[in-house]
Amino acid sequence: MKYVVVFYVMVGSVLALDNGLALTPPMGWLTWQRFRCITDCKKYPDECISETLIKRTADKMISDGYLAAGYNYVGIDDCWMEHDRDQEGRLVANGTRFPNGMKHIGDYLHNKGLKFFLYQDYGNKTCAGYPGVLGHEKTDIDSFVSWGVDYIKLDGCNVEVSKMDSGYPEFGKMMNESGRPMVYSCSWPAYQDKPDYESIQEHCNLWRNADDIQDSWSSLTSIMDWFAARPELASYAGPGHWNDPDMLLIGNFGLSVDQARVQMAVWSVLAAPLMMSVDLDTIRDEFKQILLNSKVIEVDQDELGKQGMRVWNKSKCEIWTRELSAGFAVAFVSRRDDGAPYTLRVTFEDMKIPKQNYIVQELFDQENIRNIRSDDERFETRVNPSGVKFYKFVPGQNNEIKRSAEVIYFLE
Ligand SMILES: *[C@@H]1O[C@H](CO)[C@@H](O)[C@H](O)[C@H]1NC(C)=O
Ligand SMILES: *[C@@H]1O[C@H](CO)[C@@H](O)[C@H](O)[C@H]1NC(C)=O
Ligand SMILES: *[C@@H]1O[C@H](CO)[C@@H](O)[C@H](O)[C@H]1NC(C)=O
Numbered sequence: 001m002k003y004v005v006v007f008y009v010m011v012g013s014v015l016a017l018d019n020g021l022a023l024t025p026p027m028g029w030l031t032w033q034r035f036r037c038i039t040d041c042k043k044y045p046d047e048c049i050s051e052t053l054i055k056r057t058a059d060k061m062i063s064d065g066y067l068a069a070g071y072n073y074v075g076i077d078d079c080w081m082e083h084d085r086d087q088e089g090r091l092v093a094n095g096t097r098f099p100n101g102m103k104h105i106g107d108y109l110h111n112k113g114l115k116f117f118l119y120q121d122y123g124n125k126t127c128a129g130y131p132g133v134l135g136h137e138k139t140d141i142d143s144f145v146s147w148g149v150d151y152i153k154l155d156g157c158n159v160e161v162s163k164m165d166s167g168y169p170e171f172g173k174m175m176n177e178s179g180r181p182m183v184y185s186c187s188w189p190a191y192q193d194k195p196d197y198e199s200i201q202e203h204c205n206l207w208r209n210a211d212d213i214q215d216s217w218s219s220l221t222s223i224m225d226w227f228a229a230r231p232e233l234a235s236y237a238g239p240g241h242w243n244d245p246d247m248l249l250i251g252n253f254g255l256s257v258d259q260a261r262v263q264m265a266v267w268s269v270l271a272a273p274l275m276m277s278v279d280l281d282t283i284r285d286e287f288k289q290i291l292l293n294s295k296v297i298e299v300d301q302d303e304l305g306k307q308g309m310r311v312w313n314k315s316k317c318e319i320w321t322r323e324l325s326a327g328f329a330v331a332f333v334s335r336r337d338d339g340a341p342y343t344l345r346v347t348f349e350d351m352k353i354p355k356q357n358y359i360v361q362e363l364f365d366q367e368n369i370r371n372i373r374s375d376d377e378r379f380e381t382r383v384n385p386s387g388v389k390f391y392k393f394v395p396g397q398n399n400e401i402k403r404s405a406e407v408i409y410f411l412e
């Protein structure tokens with residue numbers, strides 16, 4: 001009997017959506033944050049939600065190295081549909097902006113080695129007022145399958161919140177029964193005061209926890225504060241099931257280069273999906289380098305899948321720490337606005353990492369590699385106003401590591 005109980009507890013603690021997908025946080029590109037619901041292609045030909053936008057983005061994902069860096073989903077958020085279903089009750093893509101329909105988009109992406117991410121809404125209507133899936137769930141899933149969709153974001157506008165606890169799992173079950181593996185992103189908790197995260201992590205690959213991100217430092221920091229205030233959320237994240245603090249603002253209008261690095265670092269500590277939402281044809285090189293930083297992406301995609309959190313907050317500076325399969329990622333974020341970079345001198349305890357020898361590398365290449373010893377009293381760093389220093393602490397072998405050996409360790 002005791003044996004059975006132990007077995008049950010073990011199984012219970014790892015109950016999660018078992019579709020083999022999103023074993024690391026999904027990466028890709030999505031229309032909403034940058035392109036919203038722009039539908040006037042006459043006035044804004046380069047920005048309207050259309051086949052043209054998706055194809056030129058897909059081409060850039062390949063030619064500029066985003067796919068090679070791991071960004072493989074290309075997503076169309078709201079505003080892709082006609083206002084009415086067809087005579088068989090099926091969803092129809094806007095005929096002017098998607099003249100070849102959605103299967104054509106799926107084929108185009110798949111031929112380039114990319115995956116197709118599509119938005120819908122659990123309610124009567126999407127947030128922008130297009131038809132939602134409610135009452136047409138099976139028909140719509142059949143359409144997604146026939147178009148080759150690989151990832152569904154299911155929003156929660158225009159449906160009773162009380163219906164979500166049963167509705168999102170039912171839709172997930174129907175997705176599963178379709179036989180096509182599709183990542184399931186649920187906006188379910190974002191609409192609730194007291195989300196049932198046990199159930200959410202069991203039925204969704206990822207979930208939007210809170211409000212939409214906006215293109216500003218204040219929106220970014222308010223999301224950081226939101227997660228910092230809820231450290232318990234980290235326990236629901238793991239391979240196949242992730243919290244989603246929303247899209248990357250990087251490369252758009254609202255963040256400086258330093259602030260963009262803050263988002264990339266904190267999102268990686270949070271094991272967040274990395275969904276870009278930016279015009280890849282016009283993005284400036286310094287932002288592109290942030291999005292393509294392989295050392296930071298490696299932190300986000302760490303196979304242990306353990307979400308980190310804010311562990312320290314003083315003098316308008318913060319430390320965000322994540323345990324990795326080998327070592328720790330530690331981000332020092334400054335939210336100060338007084339001119340010069342600010343010097344921080346902190347202990348192992350402040351960083352919440354074990355006292356031992358480490359080889360320490362700054363992941364945005366702002367510093368040389370350092371050798372830190374277990375008997376060092378303080379770790380010192382200097383952070384730009386509204387900026388970040390982001391380090392990987394890898395345990396060192398012994399106290400006497402030679403300088404050359406230490407460099408080799410990192411280069412291999
Ligand atoms: C389809 O897109 C065209 C061009 O952007 C627009 O004029 C039309 O109103 C759209 N139709 C719907 C139903 O959104
Ligand atoms: C959805 O539509 C049905 C039928 O028109 C209606 O009865 C129901 O109240 C609507 N639900 C919401 C949340 O608008
Ligand atoms: C459906 O669920 C089963 C059991 O959890 C899983 O093994 C299978 O891979 C899932 N299939 C799809 C298409 O999601």
Ligand SMILES: *[C@@H]1O[C@H](CO)[C@@H](O)[C@H](O)[C@H]1NC(C)=O
Binds near residue numbers: 228313
């Ligand atoms: C940082 O910590 C201080 C003191 O512990 C607290 O008053 C403040 O609200 C915290 N800041 C944020 C943004 O959470």
